[in-house]
Amino acid sequence: MAKKQTPLRIIPLGGLDGIGKNMTAFEYGNDMVLVDAGLMFPDDEQPGIDLVLPDYSYVLENEKKLRGIIITHGHEDHTGALPYLLMDLGRKVPIYSSKLTLGMIEAKLQEFKLNSPKFREVKNGTHINLGVFSIDFFSMTHSIPAALGVYMRTPAGSVLHTGDFKLDQTPIDGVTPNYQAICRYGTLGIDLLMSDSTNATRPGFTQSEAAVGPQLRHIIKNATGRVFVASFSSHIHRLQQVCDAATAVGRKVVVTGRSMVNNTKIARELGYLKISQEDIIDAYDVKDIPDDKIVVLCTGSQGEPLSALGRMAAGEHKSFTITSDDTVIISATPVPGNEKSVQSIINSLSKIGCTVYDRSNTLVHVSGHASQEELKLMLAMTKPRNFMPVHGEAVHLRAHAKLGLKMGIKPDHIFIADNGDTLEMRNGKVSWGDPVESGVVYVDGLSITDADPIVFRDRQKLASDGIVTCVVTFAPRSKKVGDVEIACRGVSFSSDEQLISEAQDVVREHVSVTAGKDGTSVDMLRKNARNSLSNFLWSKTHTRPMVIPVVMEV
Known part of the structure; x- marks a missing residue:
């Protein structure tokens, strides 16, 4: 064979x-x-x-x-x-x-x-x-x-x-x-x-990367204040075109954002990004240079809140604050799922009053x-x-x-x-x-x-509905229920004292009935507390927050 x-x-x-x-x-x-x-x-x-x-x-x-x-x-x-x-x-x-x-x-x-x-x-x-x-x-x-x-x-x-x-x-x-x-x-x-x-x-056909260069140069040349360009830090071809456009019109290039600083450093050392040392400056040295002589390369093209552009848009960046005189170029396409984040940053920049260019209004990305x-x-x-x-x-x-x-x-x-x-x-x-x-x-x-779908389900529930904890004290010998404490986080009724008081009474009443029966376990009391509180909140508020019951034996 x-x-x-x-x-x-x-x-x-x-x-x-x-x-x-x-x-x-x-x-x-x-x-x-x-x-x-x-x-x-x-x-x-x-x-x-x-x-x-x-x-x-x-x-x-x-x-x-x-x-x-x-x-x-x-x-x-x-x-x-x-x-x-x-x-x-x-x-x-x-x-x-x-x-x-x-x-x-x-x-x-x-x-x-x-x-x-x-x-x-x-x-x-x-x-x-x-x-x-x-x-x-x-x-x-x-x-x-x-x-x-x-x-x-x-x-x-x-x-x-x-x-x-x-x-x-x-x-x-x-x-x-x-x-x-x-x-x-x-x-x-x-x-x-x-x-x-x-x-x-x-x-x-997909357009050539070279098609972006003339548009970048036109925007940078005609901008009255500083120009901020957000791009992928690994898009060395795009960064090269920004550097070429900036130096051609007499502007210095500033790099900010951890990955942008790292990648431009590596690319320059290895000869893939060509810009002279005198044309690229540190963010701390921009105070001595007029606004119309600066181009800032930064991260944040995907709307990441902690990126350089995200912090600038929120007014939280340590070196730069964007003003109405500035121009921002978002030179990237949002990765699927990031569209809302990018639009949120564009809205924040628009409120500041600066000019914003992205793929929707200009050829700044291919x-x-x-x-x-x-x-x-x-x-x-x-x-x-x-x-x-x-x-x-x-x-x-x-x-x-x-x-x-x-x-x-x-x-x-x-x-x-x-x-x-x-x-x-x-x-x-x-x-x-x-x-x-x-x-x-x-x-x-x-x-x-x-992958644990239960973890994601819990996190989504916490994010959308909030959490209510219910602590019940129980004396096993006398089978009596003592105090019922309810604490809320992320729910709209957390300050409604009357509703919380009614909820405590409902839980105490239901748990007391279960506690009086023979063979009752702590698990049964816990389940009873969860169900009674969850049903009460649904009937009163039409919300289903995550309910975490705790039964303490005293």
């Missing part, structure tokens, strides 16, 4: 249920390679959560197989889970990425007080072997410099992973996508294409992701035998799959997967495999916890 061929297993652990926490494992026999290790920021349904990570328990269970971690570029949705993963791994695993990405990762690891792992710099044209994996890197354009795509060959077949990309013909740093390499891989044969789906619902025509071009260049859309929500993955159909890929060769689903490749043929454990892990303060 012939031995069954070892398959290449493609295991997406994150990135297929939203924009973020991208992570995919590639496993062949006793070798495994991980591509990206990102995080996602929480939404309104996850109160109190700081970060959302992919569940990488499968990687930990097979860490002896792990030959290396490849990071395609430096955005948090591709690097943010690395510190947590490295803390959990029992050994040092080499990390492969571009010089800029490794610099950003190193700064992040220093925040966690982690020793630097085995960093291995790669760039366009680099070839490495990790176990049975033969891997080539090629340049791609995105909203951050030094983004890379990955072409890997194994005994079971080949995979091309685009990373995040758009096909920008006039990138700020002059580094275009390596079309020759992509077409060459297409000629060699690509058994599976994994391609970025973020903008798969958007027709046409996307870093490919639109439909570019995605079709990628499919045309690669000519894949099988296709798996990645990096997006369900609507994006399905829209990208439809583009694949239009480009001639057979329906049964297109795989719309969810996190934890597994594809198996044998002799270049792809099929579904057995799923692995997947999900999300929440970072809550300093602790890391699995």
Whole structure:
């Protein structure tokens, strides 16, 4: 009987249920390679959560197989889970990425007080072997410099992973996508294409990053006071254009916001952000410079209340107070879920009276992701035998799959997967495999916890309905109920003394009836107190705050 061929297993652990926490494992026999290790920021349904990570328990269970971690570029949705993963791994695993990405990762690891792992710099044209994996890197354009795509060959077949990309013909740093390499891989044969789906619902082409520059320069040149530009701190191309516009019209650049200061420092040291030392100044030195000679680069493009722009809008920043003479440019698109926060900051700035520019009224932002025509071009260049859309929500993955159909890929060769689903490749043929454990892990303060819907339900209830605590004293021997104390937080009736008094009487009456029965336990009294108080409050106020009963035996 012939031995069954070892398959290449493609295991997406994150990135297929939203924009973020991208992570995919590639496993062949006793070798495994991980591509990206990102995080996602929480939404309104996850109160109190700081970060959302992919569940990488499968990687930990097979860490002896792990030959290396490849990071395609430096955005948090591709690097943010690395510190947590490295803390959990029992050994040092080499990390492969571009010089800029490794610099950003190193700064992040220093925040966690982690020793630097085995960093291995790669760039366009680099070839490495990790176990049975033969891997080539090629340049791609995105909203951050030094983004890379990955072409890997194994005994079971080949995979091309685009990373995040758009096909920008006039990138700020002059580094275009390596079309020759992509077409060459297409000629060699690509058994599976994994391609970025973020903008798969958007027709046409994504505009070049260079389109933003003239508009930024026009606004900065004609502004009468200071200009504040809020952007992603990792969007080095955008920061370069702001610096170029500022210096061209004789303004100095000030950088504020922790991540903005860190990333601009790293990018300048590594040669990715070019501005002379005399044109970039410290926030403490702005007092000596006229307002019309200053451009402030800051964080806060997503409406974060504790960011530099958020604190300025609230009048709480230690160095800057925005006035009606100033101009604010929000040079980013709100990440899904952040729209309200961004609008809130725009409203706060409008009340101050300053001029606000954002994507709704001026071309101050373009996307870093490919639109439909570019995605079709990628499919045309690669000519894949099988296709798996990645990096997006369900609507994006399905829209990208439809583009694949239009480009001639057979329906049964297109795989719309969810996190934890597994594809198996044998002799270049792809099929579904057995799923692995997947999900999300929440970072809550300093602790890391699995998804617990009860915790979120309680937090949402506390946020919307408030909390009422009820303390009942009970004498077991005499079976008599003593004092009933009720305390309220976050409810509208907390100062209504008559209502609280009636509630105490109702609880005392109901608990006394239960207490007089034989075989009554403290748990029964507690349940009775909760139900009687909850029903009373509903009848009087039509609200259902969380009721926490405490029965004290005296």
